[in-house]
Amino acid sequence: MKCDLLIKGGRVIDPAQGIDGKRDVAFSxxxxxxxxxxxxxxxxxxxxxxxxxxxxxxxxxxxxxxxxGGTSLGVDAEKIALRSGxxxxxxxxxxxxxxxxxxxxxxxxxxxxxxLSYINVSFPGIFAFSKAIMVGECSDxxxxxxxxxxxxxxxxxxxxxxxxxxxxxxxxxxSGAAPLDIAIEVADELGLPVMAHIDFxxxxxxxxxxxxxxGDILTHCFRPFPNxxxxxxxxxxxxxxxxxxxxxxxxxxHGYGGFAFDSGRVTLEEGLLPDILSSDVHILxxxxxxxxxxxxxxxxxxxxxxxNDIVRATTETPAAALRRPELGSLKPGxxxxxxxxxxxxxxxxxxxxxxxxxxxxxxxxxxxxxxxxKWWNEGPKI
Numbered sequence: 001m002k003c004d005l006l007i008k009g010g011r012v013i014d015p016a017q018g019i020d021g022k023r024d025v026a027f028s029x030x031x032x033x034x035x036x037x038x039x040x041x042x043x044x045x046x047x048x049x050x051x052x053x054x055x056x057x058x059x060x061x062x063x064x065x066x067x068x069g070g071t072s073l074g075v076d077a078e079k080i081a082l083r084s085g086x087x088x089x090x091x092x093x094x095x096x097x098x099x100x101x102x103x104x105x106x107x108x109x110x111x112x113x114x115x116l117s118y119i120n121v122s123f124p125g126i127f128a129f130s131k132a133i134m135v136g137e138c139s140d141x142x143x144x145x146x147x148x149x150x151x152x153x154x155x156x157x158x159x160x161x162x163x164x165x166x167x168x169x170x171x172x173x174x175s176g177a178a179p180l181d182i183a184i185e186v187a188d189e190l191g192l193p194v195m196a197h198i199d200f201x202x203x204x205x206x207x208x209x210x211x212x213x214x215g216d217i218l219t220h221c222f223r224p225f226p227n228x229x230x231x232x233x234x235x236x237x238x239x240x241x242x243x244x245x246x247x248x249x250x251x252x253x254h255g256y257g258g259f260a261f262d263s264g265r266v267t268l269e270e271g272l273l274p275d276i277l278s279s280d281v282h283i284l285x286x287x288x289x290x291x292x293x294x295x296x297x298x299x300x301x302x303x304x305x306x307x308n309d310i311v312r313a314t315t316e317t318p319a320a321a322l323r324r325p326e327l328g329s330l331k332p333g334x335x336x337x338x339x340x341x342x343x344x345x346x347x348x349x350x351x352x353x354x355x356x357x358x359x360x361x362x363x364x365x366x367x368x369x370x371x372x373x374k375w376w377n378e379g380p381k382i
Contacts, residue, residue: 002043003028004373010050010340014057015312016319016329025055027336027373035330046375048382050340053367056311057330058087058337060318061293063195063219063253063278065126066115067094067103073129073282074107080281081113081376084292085339085366088327089113090318092195092219092253092280093120093164096137097145097152100125104156112371114337116322118164118195119153121146121183126166131284138166139173149186161322162217163187167208168199168227177203180211187216193249193321195219198227199257205229206239214247217321221250221274222267224260224354229267236270244272249321254290254299254353255280261352264303273305276321277313289351294341294364299350302360336373340382341366 003026012023012035024039025032041047061084067074071094080086095103100119108115120126122143128135137143153160165183166172172179180196180203187194195217198208205227212218222229229240244250252259252274267273277300279285279293290296297310319328326334341364348360369376 001026001034001039003033003045005046005048005370005375006039006041006044007048007050007055007338007340008039008041010053010055012055012330013308013311014330015308016057016316017331020308025330025338027370030373031336032330032332032334034332048368048375050382052342053382054341054343056339056341057315057328058371059085059293059314059339060088060090060327061086061279061281062090062251062276062318062321063092063280064089065094065282066091067107070095070099070102070107071126071129073126073284075281075283075286077111077113077115080286080292081369083366084294085341085369086293087113087337087339087369087371089115090161090322091115091117093118093166094126096120096123096125097148098123098125100152100156104159108159112376116161117159118162119149119160121149121163121165121179121186123148129282134170136166136171136173138171138175138179141175141178144179144182146182146186150189153186153190160192162193162195163190164195164197166197167203168197169201170199171197174202177207177211180208184211193217198223201227209239209243209248212243212248215249217249217251218243219251219253220255220258222252222260222263223258224263228260228263230263234266236267236272241272249275251276251278252296253278253280254296255282256285256290257353259353261303261356261358264300268303268305273309274313276318277310289353294366298348298360298363301362302350302358336370338370339366340368
């Protein structure tokens with residue numbers, strides 16, 4: 001068939017279509033043109049042999065901070081994409097109403113990987129986040145203006161996917177759950193979800209969970225003590241199970257302090273899988289402990305989560321949470337994004353956000369990135 005790019009012979013894992021097997025994938029006009037066990041390469045402009053590699057829908061990192069140059073915690077999305085194979089980044093509230101326009105014009109629009117964003121309920125966004133200075137943007141309620149947040153969110157409907165509230169002692173000081181209440185009111189007006197960050201109390205996990213609506217996101221869902229999902233007996237708390245059962249979406253958000261092997265191990269053993277795996281990559285964790293999305297995927301593989309479930313949690317499920325299901329599949333007609341990886345066998349030591357270590361014997365490494373139906377030539381090659 002005539003196509004711009006043909007990827008042949010790879011193991012295609014596409015949970016949205018129930019596919020796990022050898023397939024060829026064709027791209028044309030910036031979209032997926034076909035997927036089949038055998039596609040002739042006679043008329044393909046560019047043919048790549050993916051034998052021995054895994055071909056997945058373009059990876060979605062659902063929690064990142066990529067307002068590079070505009071915020072102190074921002075990292076370069078293209079740099080992270082090249083090593084992780086991420087084709088869609090979701091920024092988790094780096095920008096608020098006061099600087100969203102700059103984020104869109106100077107970072108989002110020029111970026112090759114797609115960038116979507118939660119708008120921070122706080123007007124300046126995350127403005128003071130570094131090893132030297134740490135001031136929570138929700139610690140002063142004078143910075144939270146629901147009308148301004150709503151106004152700016154409506155200016156960028158193609159970019160804004162929800163409202164972010166960072167609550168907890170570090171992010172909100174003594175403001176408790178008030179920032180989340182304001183964020184929910186804005187999100188309700190927009191018809192969008194909220195993403196709730198949780199760290200040290202106040203507020204407690206119960207105060208946060210009781211406010212969230214089905215379709216809202218609890219990030220740092222498997223965080224360490226305090227506000228962990230498990231109790232002192234190493235059991236999943238009942239309120240965590242109840243929240244998940246009523247439709248709260250659980251997002252890992254690894255980051256610098258948001259994920260502990262202890263929490264992850266217990267929840268997985270008890271059958272409670274995270275809905276979404278994400279890196280929460282920012283300036284303090286891009287060189288560890290989070291690194292990037294592939295590193296987080298490899299950690300959960302080491303913990304015992306199945307590879308198909310891992311791919312689903314980085315493609316189909318985050319795409320559905322974004323209300324853009326077309327981003328989470330290789331179905332013909334969908335946007336032409338794909339990530340190609342290989343399994344690297346050999347000893348590896350994984351580290352979580354509190355310094356605990358686990359040893360594994362394999363990890364995932366990026367070998368190819370396809371964006372808008374084209375091989376991203378700067379990236380790894382097969």
